[in-house]
Amino acid sequence: MPAHNPSSDPLAGRSAWPAVVAAAIAPAVASGLVWWAALTVPPTARVAVAVSGGLVVAALVAAIAVAGWQRAAAHRHRARADALAAESADLADRLIPGLVRRLRAGSAPDTALAEVDRPTNPDHERVLRTLAEEVGRGERSRAAAMAACGNAAGRMQALATSMLADLREMEDRHGEDVLGDLLKLDHSTAQAGRLADSIAVLTGSRSGRRWTKPIVMESVLRGAIGRISAYQRVRTHSTSTAAIVGYAAEGVMHALAELIDNACGFSPPSEQVHVYVEEVQAGVVVTVEDGGLVMSDLALRRAELIVSGESLDLTGLSGTRLGLAVVGRLARKHGLTISFRPSSRGGTGVVVMIPRTLVTEPRAGGGRRRSAAPPAAPPALPEPTPVAQPEPEALPEEVLLPRRRRGDTLGSMFPPPRRAVEFSGPRTDAGSRFSAFRNAGRPTRDARPEGHPPEQHGPDAHPAEPEPQPEPRPAAEPGETHHRPS
Amino acid sequence: MKPRLDDEDPDRLYTITGGRSRVGGGSLDLVTLIVSESEPTAGMQSEHARILRTCRRPTAVVELSADLGLPVSVVRILLCDLLDAGVVTARHPRPTHSPDALPSPELLKRVLLGLRKL
Structure with a gap:
């Protein structure tokens, strides 16, 4: 029967009209033929012909109905398959990359799932959920491992730094007999410190000292x-x-x-x-x-x-x-x-x-050499470097206007007064530092413009008591005066 | 007293001495006076240059050690380099006349006790 073919052929699915026309015409033509045959045959065979013809037409109609139904089903399946394919493509191209990007950025799996569109297909949703959980777990374990490594590296750095300082002190204290061994230890510690620094750099935590x-x-x-x-x-x-x-x-x-x-x-x-x-x-x-x-x-x-x-x-990192x-x-x-x-x-x-x-x-005078310089170098002696010229007159320097070198921060303009305080005065106890916090809450004695670092008029404003100021004070004081105006 | 962290320099002593911890000669003691014979040249290790500048006036080894902030043994190594290069000379202090000329430790102890009793 020609009417069956279009519905069974998947390629002909788009043009439904010929099939419908054929399905409508074929029973009509068949019943006409049966009618004509029943009239033309002799009357004795007329009943048999009519009955068999009727059966044939009925069978034809049933076949056409089944074919039509099949065709509709095929259509439905194809549409569903197309939709599924589109959904899969969407899942692969849009949802999964978006989800993974959010997870890599640190979102929790549930948050990330809520932020991307929900796939209509429940299976796809399950896929997405499983993926989110697995990637989320991987990300969490990666972050935890990084944090642990970074933390351990930080502690090793601190240990190495303090060991190096201790070794340096021992090198000063002990004589030639042990110096060689100490230098060896010093060298090993410095290398260990470098390794710790490397791990710290790779894990993204702060580097060294x-x-x-x-x-x-x-x-x-x-x-x-x-x-x-x-x-x-x-x-x-x-x-x-x-x-x-x-x-x-x-x-x-x-x-x-x-x-x-x-x-x-x-x-x-x-x-x-x-x-x-x-x-x-x-x-x-x-x-x-x-x-x-x-x-x-x-x-x-x-x-x-x-x-x-x-x-x-870090994926390209080789172990060694x-x-x-x-x-x-x-x-x-x-x-x-x-x-x-x-x-x-x-x-x-x-x-x-x-x-x-x-x-x-380079800053004038250098580190540990600075403390020993004034007694060792008579004033008549030319200074080692031209930049070291103002070094012996460290105290008058603090009344001069601060000068900022390129690349220095504003805070580094003011170390001389602080250093002078530490050298001249007796060692201040912790109580005076706490009093700085207490004073920070009080209204200021002198009208201090907001945003000005207090060290700027430290030496002339309080000549009698040059109290050392802890780090948080410059930031805390303007804020406090703002809350409680005097 | 522990040095403050600010005062530290990143270079370790073994990089200053090139890995040596002792010198062969050992002719320099703490009070040997060092005098520089030439000016520092460009590209010289900074400690060497500093020693040369400080030793324009005769300076004792121990003073140099305090000035540089380095252990005496390290300064001795640096000085040996300079001596080998011939840019400094060492003047050994005149030895004391004889050990007998000094008062004996027992006498000094008795003097100390007497002073404490005052």
Whole structure:
């Protein structure tokens, strides 16, 4: 029967009209034929013909009805299949990526599910829920592992820092007999500290210690070299007198340490690694050259990609090589530019560009040397460096107007009065510090303009009692006067 | 007394001495006077340069140690480098006449006791 074919053929589903027409015409034509046959045959066979013809027509009508029903069912199924396909595509293209993005951003699975559209298909919803829970669990465990690592690294950093300080003190105290052993311990501790720093950098927690003063380039280099195992193979060539600002010094040192360690690791132990420092218009350029293996173009490009710090993803991290990833993070944080090139010494050269914003002048007098300088150096003696000139007259300096150097914060303009207080006066007990908090709540004695740091008129406003001010006070005091005007 | 964290420098002593912890000669004691014979040159290690500047007037090893804030043994290593390079000279203090010329410890102790009794 031709009427059956269109409904069973899936390709003909779009044009329903011929099938409907055929389904309507075929019984009519068949019944006409039966009627005509019944009239034309002899009367004896007329009943039999009419009955069989009727049966045939009935069968035809039933067949057409079944075909029509089948066709409708096929239509429904196709529509459903199309809808399902569209939903699956939507699930794959829109819902799942959106969900995963929200989960990666730290949303809880339920929150993320509520934020994306609900799929109409319950199965899809189940898929989405399972996915959300699994990805959410993965994210949570990743965050927990990162936090644990970061925390442990932070504690190790603190331990290493205090051990280094203790060792330094012991080195001062003990004589030559133990000095060698102490230096060995010092070296191991510094390397352990670097490892802790690396983990801290990779887990995104704060890096190492902060230096509160600019660190001269020589110390930055030696600080970097002191953290690697083969430090005796490193030769520095620097005439630079520039310094790196305190907040970035640790990062620069760490990045240089990783790069120099790489250079030492990939060159034969007999070769020296040379570090050159050059001051240029845009900042300071540090070049690390080794005489080891020449990196292929591909390896150079790959290394540059890693240190460019474009991606903060840890998926590309291999278990044993953390160095370049750490350098990449640090470079991104501090704006260092790092490039690799074949070295003229036969190995690989790394050029680190420290931007001008991180470069400053060294502070007059330096650290531990400052305390011993006045008695040791007679006034007639020329000062070691021109910048150290005002060092002996530290006290008159505090009545001068504060001068801010480029790259320094506003707060760093005022250390001289504070330092003078600590040196001259007897050690203040904790009670006076608490009284600062108590005084912060009272109306101020002098009309102090809001937003002005109180240290500015500290020396002349209270000449009799130069009480040391704890850190929270400058921030707390203007706020308090705002609440309770005098 | 523990040094304040602010006063610390990032460079460790072994980077200053290049990993050495003792020197072969051992001819320098605490009161040996050091005199610089030339001016510091560019690119010199900062401790060396500082020693050269300080020692324009004769300075004792122990004074240098206090000035640099470094242990005496480390200063001795640095000074040996400078001596080898010939940019400083060492003047050994004149030895005391003889150990017998000094009052004996027993006598000093008795004097101390007497002073305490006053």
